[in-house]
Amino acid sequence: MAYDKFNILTSSAVPLPIENVDTDQIIPARFLKATERKGFGDNLFRDWKYNSDNSPKESFVLNNPIYGGKILVGGKNFGSGSSREHAAWAVYDYGFRCVVSSFFADIFRGNCLNVGVLPVQVSPEFLHKIFQAIETDPKTQLEVNLQNQTITINSTGESESFDINEYKKGNLLNGFDDIDYLLNIKENIETFAQNTPL
């Protein structure tokens, strides 16, 4: 699935200072019944966002018009639980291009990279600073620079660098996809398969 190239993202951010946000919260299982990738953004954090009668829960951050932007900032161990890529689709389809946390669950991190959402892992201290900056000014701008691998709080100028695999970085910068790469080395794979009986 094609996604937009990622280079420098400057945006306000939505704070979600909760730890262990699991993919069942990001997108509950009952919304996994589609056979196409459509409409997942509407159900992002569905049960935190709406009451059972579909009225919005005013207190939830996504229902608060003060907050907005293309960056979601979550607590430690973000994206744990189920492998459902629908969670990353929901994040992307809602309009987020970057998730910031002090720690990500493995599969969710990989799924994000595969669908064009950049997971940025920062130190717990820097995460705290980001939350504080947003608390002081909900419109505070963060700059995520993929080429330089840095994230900056524009109002204070504080910055931290983050890790990303070189290959994955190239893919995101160029909007490339892993499958194209693998199809190009298909001969290697076929030779390998011949020597690997069922």
Added chain:
Amino acid sequence: MSAQKTLFDKVWDSHVVHNIENGPQVLFIDRHLVHEVTSPVAFLGLKNRGADVLYPKRTFATADHNTPTINQHLPVEDPLSANQLRALEQNAKEHGISHWGLGHEKNGIVHVVGPEYGITQPGATIVCGDSHTSTHGAFGAIAFGIGTSEVEMVLATQCIMQPKPKKMRINITGTLNFGVTPKDVALYIISKLTTSGATGYFVEYAGDVFEDMSMEGRMTVCNLSIEMGARGGMIAPDKKTFEYIKGREFTPTGTAWDKAMAYWKTLKTDEGATFDKELSFNASDIEPMITYGTNPGMGMGISKSIPNADQVEGGKATYEKSLGYMAFNQGEDMIGKPIDFVFIGSCTNGRIEDFRAFASIVKGRQKATNVTAWLVPGSHKVESAIKEEGLLDIFTEAGFELREPGCSACLAMNDDKVPAGKYAVSTSNRNFEGRQGPGSRTLLASPLVAAAAAVTGKVTDPRELMEATVN
């Protein structure tokens, strides 16, 4: 670099097709398991790029996640679920993939049927678009869950791109106490490591406890590896493993078997091989476990009381939110808490041994009137065994009904949903908010603890009922 390798290294290294400079490794996948929920978009992607399934014979499809567990002979009522099931059937047919759909004699939960039919083998690489694929590690395979983009990738190329994970070994020595099952061992480990304690690692389980464990028990433990954040878990294959797989439909035979055996016997961690992290626990410290919160790391010995926020790692606010959701208070006992539902099933504890354990307690007793119980076998094979072994009679006499196989209340995509505010003692793997239905409250536990709750209507130490049976 030392020449000594771990079990994980041996299997991983022998499947590397290609190294991407400064990037992940390209790993060949021996077997790919597919189900109706995470595959339709992958097949669509395949079509859009004009690609085909490279090795349909290495791919197996079963319907399990959204299937009803009653009246499976009737058309599926929910149109969206029916649509996904149809899509799986069509995609499988179009690409020549074997498909064990609803009603097929081999149908069942993907991680239950894989081992049952010998698709799961030592030394193999196995993936599936479901995080509990780690189950298959019980046979000394490298098995892990993948996302839908990766399902498409494996369909098209039979490979996956992954950086090699770090290695962890968890040793548990000694003998398990009375009433302590593999599920308790796993919940105990997760409670010690937390749900992120093994993130970035692949785990090998070693020590007497795992050597003594049945294959079913090993599957339960490996299944739950993901709940401490690990990519997967594995146990070195031994005599028990080989006996289990021998003679199953997809197991090699004749000279191929001899050749496979010669290889499988080399699949163990070499003396002196090193791990990035090594942990050890004593079997004697483990008692029957139960969870009290909203992640599988929030587990405790059933006789203990709910810890205070300052005794647990992590943020106080998150902890209090979690207890608030459960409507529990710090310092309370779990024993005696009334419950409403009991679910026995899932790829964690939906195998024959789990139903035997459940039967051992409910035999001669009656289901508590305040409890709704869902007994859901992991597969048709398990269902048949329950009937053949006479367990169904025990269940019926005790007031329980047996349902038809599927994932059921493990993720509540079908109608098996626990209502808001109700408590369920479940043998599945996740107690997240709303996992078993919007607003549901889940207590994860072993089949023995679930059985004790089912007949008493409240959280009960199963050892009391077991002692009563023995006396």
